[in-house]
Amino acid sequence: MMNSIVKENKMVSSYFLFFLVHSTQTGVLFLQIQSTIIKGAGHDAWIPILLLGIMMHVLFLMMLYILKNSSTGDIISFHRDVFGKVFGGLLNLIMATYFSMVSLYVLYTYIDILQIWVFDGIPSWEFSLLFSVLIYYIVVGGFRVVTAIAYWGVVIPSFLLLSFLYLLDYVETSRLIPLFQYGVKDYLLSAKEAAPLYLGFENVLVFFPFIKNREKSTKWGHIALLYTTFIYTLVTLFAFIYFSQEKLEHLAWPVLTMIKMIQFPVLERFEFIFIFTWLLVVMPVICIYLWSAIRSIKLTIPKTKPTYLLVCLLVVFHFVNNQLTEIQYSHLMAKIVDYSGLIFLFGYVPFLFLIAVVRKKLKKGSKQIQTGEGKSQ
Numbered sequence: 559m560m561n562s563i564v565k566e567n568k569m570v571s572s573y574f575l576f577f578l579v580h581s582t583q584t585g586v587l588f589l590q591i592q593s594t595i596i597k598g599a600g601h602d603a604w605i606p607i608l609l610l611g612i613m614m615h616v617l618f619l620m621m622l623y624i625l626k627n628s629s630t631g632d633i634i635s636f637h638r639d640v641f642g643k644v645f646g647g648l649l650n651l652i653m654a655t656y657f658s659m660v661s662l663y664v665l666y667t668y669i670d671i672l673q674i675w676v677f678d679g680i681p682s683w684e685f686s687l688l689f690s691v692l693i694y695y696i697v698v699g700g701f702r703v704v705t706a707i708a709y710w711g712v713v714i715p716s717f718l719l720l721s722f723l724y725l726l727d728y729v730e731t732s733r734l735i736p737l738f739q740y741g742v743k744d745y746l747l748s749a750k751e752a753a754p755l756y757l758g759f760e761n762v763l764v765f766f767p768f769i770k771n772r773e774k775s776t777k778w779g780h781i782a783l784l785y786t787t788f789i790y791t792l793v794t795l796f797a798f799i800y801f802s803q804e805k806l807e808h809l810a811w812p813v814l815t816m817i818k819m820i821q822f823p824v825l826e827r828f829e830f831i832f833i834f835t836w837l838l839v840v841m842p843v844i845c846i847y848l849w850s851a852i853r854s855i856k857l858t859i860p861k862t863k864p865t866y867l868l869v870c871l872l873v874v875f876h877f878v879n880n881q882l883t884e885i886q887y888s889h890l891m892a893k894i895v896d897y898s899g900l901i902f903l904f905g906y907v908p909f910l911f912l913i914a915v916v917r918k919k920l921k922k923g924s925k926q927i928q929t930g931e932g933k934s935q
Contacts, residue, residue: 563630563767564767564768566770568700568701568702568768569768569769569770570701570702570705570768570769570770571770572769572770572771572772572774572775572778573775573778574705574708574709574769574778575762575769575775575776575778575779575782576712576778576779576781576782576785577705577708577709577711577712577782578705578708578761578762578765578782578842578846579758579759579762579778579779579782579783579786580712580782580785580786581708581709581711581712581758581839581842581843581846582708582758582759582761582842582843582846582847583755583756583757583758583759583782583783583786584711584712584715584758584786584789584839584843585664585667585758585839585840585843586664586667586668586671586836586840587754587755588755588790588793588813589671589811589812589813589814589836590810590811590812590813591751591752591754591755591794592793592794592797592798592806592809592812592813593806593807593808593809593810593812594751595607595748595751595752595794596748596798596803596806596807597747597748597751597807598740598744598745598746598747598748598749598750598751599740599744599745599747599748600739600740600744600803601733601734601798601803602737602738602739602740602744602745602748603745603748603752603794603798604791604794604795604798605745606745606746606748606749606752607748607752607755607787607790607791607794608787608791609749610749610752610753610755610756610787611756611783611784611786611787611788611790611791612787614756614759614783614786614787615780615783617903617904617907617908618759618762618776618779618780618783620907620908620910620911621760621762621763621907621911622776622779623911623914623915624636624763624907624910624911624914625762625763625766626914627914627917627918630767631766631767631772632763632764632765632766632767633650633653633763633764633910634650634764634853634854634857634858635857636910636914637649637650637653638650640913640917647858647859650854650855650857650858651854651855651858653854653902654850654851654852654854654855654858655851656898656899656902657761657764657847657848657850657851657854658847658848658851658871658874659891659894659895659898660757660843660847660895660898660899661843661844661845661847661848661851661871661875662874662875662878662891663891663892663894663895664840664843664844664847665686665689665693665840665844665875665879666878666879666888666891667888667892668836668837668840669682669685669686669689669879670888671811671814671833671836672685672833673685674811675811675814675829675830675833676830676833676834681880682879682880682883683876683879683880685879686875686876686879686880687876689844690872690875690876692841693841693844693845693848693872694868694869694872696841696845697845697848697849697852697868698864698865698868701765701768701849704842704845704846704849707838707841707842707845708842708846710838711838711839711841711842712842714835714838715835715836715838715839718832718835718836719789719792719793721817721820721828721832722793722796722816724820725796725800725816725819725820728800728819729796729799729800730799731799733798733799733802733803734795734798734799753900753903753904754895754896754899754900755790756786756903757899757900757903758843758846758847759779759782759783760899760902760903760907761846761847761850762779764850764853764854765846765849765850765853793813796816797812797813797816800816801816814829814832814833817829817832848868848871851871852864852867852868852871855867
């Protein structure tokens with residue numbers, strides 16, 4: 559089915575699905591997760607990351623099935639079709655709240671990185687105001703502008719991976735041996751901590767109608783998930799052979815600590831370049847989540863003005879970044895985002911998938927009964 563209500567001039571080519579999926583999965587968590595997951599399965603913790611990446615393909619197929627069985631090819635209409643206008647609309651608003659929360663959290667954490675590593679004397683509200691203006695112009699430009707940011711947010715930062723070649727002289731591959739020395743509980747603990755890494759591609763449920771040739775574009779989504787899994791596994795392995803387990807457990811930002819070791823004759827603080835370039839990585843995450851939230855609200859409450867809604871959300875973002883600067887708020891937001899995302903991805907998506915399967919079978923059975931009655935008459 560997947561009947562789209564989106565005009566063709568607002569759509570993007572199918573291969574952009576690769577950039578949209580991968581860009582939403584690469585954020586600030588990528589810079590610090592290595593020190594968290596190693597507390598479970600130790601230097602074997604890269605294995606849960608790899609297995610989780612494979613599992614994402616199953617969840618992506620579930621999402622596609624849900625979209626295929628919605629009236630307009632997105633989760634917003636699926637909620638309305640299945641749960642009705644009122645309860646379905648409430649679910650859309652809850653989902654929009656989740657999207658907004660993730661967008662806020664990514665912005666909040668990136669500003670935190672800037673203050674810790676680069677500009678410790680500049681208050682949060684100045685960064686927040688600057689980024690809010692940038693986010694406004696990107697999101698208000700529409701989905702095609704957001705997609706363009708996602709494209710550059712994948713292409714340009716990819717060159718940063720070459721910087722790890724400089725550190726090859728300092729690694730010890732023996733730290734990965736022996737393999738499979740931990741129990742199932744340890745691997746599950748690492749998997750639980752690593753799972754939020756893959757959050758982001760659930761936005762497909764909202765923006766998929768904006769992709770041309772949707773039936774043929776799904777391969778780009780799978781390629782993006784493979785690429786994300788490859789990058790995460792590679793960088794995690796690199797961190798594990800660069801640091802000892804005892805040291806890695808006490809590092810807040812392992813990737814940035816590694817990058818800090820890189821020095822050139824004309825550039826001593828290479829991590830500054832890395833952090834500033836990482837803005838291109840986090841900006842697509844912020845904008846795509848925010849765009850998805852606004853679209854969810856707009857289609858649920860048609861009288862809502864998207865521009866006014868965007869301004870209101872950015873005002874909330876600015877207030878949080880300006881007033882809630884204590885570390886306990888950062889931990890609280892991290893927990894809310896992680897648990898909400900995991901419930902949405904590993905609980906709600908399979909639940910909707912089962913509903914879509916049952917709903918389709920019931921429709922098929924109803925048609926067969928009607929066909930049988932017609933023939934008997």
